[in-house]
Amino acid sequence: MQIAYYPGCTLHASSELYDIQCKKVLKHLGIELKEIEDWNCCGATSASKTDNFLAVALPARNLGIADASGLSEMLIPCSSCYNRTLVSQKILSEDTELKNKINAELSKKVQGKIRISSILDILVSKANSGEIAEKSIKKLEGLKPACYYGCLLTRFPHDIKISDNIENPQGMETVCKALGAEPLDWSYKTDCCGASATVNDTDTALFLMSQIIKDALARGANCFVTTCPMCQMNMDMYQDQVSERYGIQKKFPVFFITELLGIAMGFTPQEMQIDRHFVDSLGLLKELKLYE
C-alpha cells in the first residue's frame, strides 16, 4: 500500500533518523511512503505566533500538493507539522474566501481531500490487526517506557476531533503492549517539554522537563518513548542539563516509537540509528538482551 508522506524540515535535518526509521519500519509493515514533491515548511508554531495568514497558507501549499498526488492518505510523523497541517485544513474547510485567496497563489490548489494521519493512527491500526505482533521476532520484555505524547499530537488550537483520549491517550501504550513492552501509567504523558523554549527561554524548559523526568522516575520507568521529534530532541539533548540542575541521578533513553518497532522486528540499533541519541540508549537494550 502506498501513502503520501510529509517529513517536514526537522526530519530532513536534526531528526533525520526518524525519517529513516519511519520508512524502514512501515515498509516492513507493507506501507510504502511516497514523499510529496517540493513540500515546504509548515511554519510550525512560529507562524501562528507571528502571522495568522501564513500560519494557514504555508501548510495549505503542502495540502494542495498532497491533494494532487492522487493518494488518499498522508502521514505526517512530526507532531508540530501534523498539528499545523490539520488546523490549516480545518480552517480552509470552513473559510472559502481564505481558501480562494490562498489557492490563487498556488500551482496545486487545496481541494481538501487528503486524509492526514499521525504515525500513531497508522501504528495503532496495525497493532489492533495483529500485524505488528506478527512481524515482531523479539519481545521487548523488561522495557518499561513512559509513553510521552507531549502537546501537539492530541491538543489543537482549533476544534479538531481525534480518535484517542485527549487527557489520557492510549495509542502509544497499545503499540508498546503489542511489542511485549510494559508501558507505565503516569501523570505527565501530555505535559509540555518546553518546545522551542529550550532555545529562547531555557530555564522554563528545563523546569518543565524536570517534572516530566521526575514523574517517570517515581513510576519506575526505564525509558521514554515518543512520536514527536521536538520532544525527543529536547528530552534527549537537554537531559544532562536537567539532571544536573534538579539532582536527578538516573538517565533515561528517549526512544522514538519507530525504534522500538525496529528492534522488535529484528533490525540492529545501528540500522535504526539509535546510536545517534545523546543519552546512551544501547546500554539498556544490552541489559535487556535486546542487542548483543
Added chain:
Amino acid sequence: MSSPVLQFRPELSQPLIQEVMDRSGQNLLACYQCRRCAAGCPVGEETGLTPDRLIRMIIFGEKEEALNNLLVWKCVACYTCGTRCPNNIQTARINETLKQISKEAHIEPLLPKVSTFHDAFLRSTSHFGRVNELEFIGLYEMQNAKKELKHGGGWKTVVAEMKNQAKLGISMMKKKRIHFRLDKIKRLSEIKRLYKKARDKAGG
C-alpha cells in the same frame, strides 16, 4: 495581576476586546472565570499570571499590561488551557494575537529572545521554503546578539550564549545531527507570493 484599582473604562475596553476577539477568533466574553485553564497552565506558577487573569485584563482594557506580561511571552503553546476550557476559548490564540499586536506596534517584548526566535524561523522559511537549522539558528543568534548589545547584558551575555550554543552544536555534530546540505524548494516563488500577501494584508 498588578493593576491598582479595577476601573471600567469602556473607551479603553471596547476597542481592545474587539481587536483581540476579531484577530484571535475567540469569544473572550464567554469566560466565566472557572479557572480550569489556570489549573492546567504549566507556566502559570512561574509567570504569576494565568489565562483567566489575562482575559480579565483585556476586558478591563488594560492594553499595556496585556502586552507586557510574562504569560504572553512565556506561554509554551501547549494548548492545555484551550482544550480544557468549558467554553472553548483558546487562550493560546489570544496570546498569539497579543504577540502580533505587540510586534506591529514595535513594542520591545518582555522576553525579546522569544520574538526574535519566531521571526528568525519565519525568515529562514522565506529564504528557501524550508527551515535550514544552521541558517535559522545563525539568524536567531545574530539578531539576539545585536539586541543584547543594544539593550541588554552586553558582551558578557553574548559570549556566554555563544559558548552555550557552540557546546550544543559540538555535541550535535558528534551525533551526526547537524545537517550541512542546503534544503531548498523548487517553486520558491509561490512561497514568496504567500509572504507578500501576508505583508500586504498586515499593511492594509
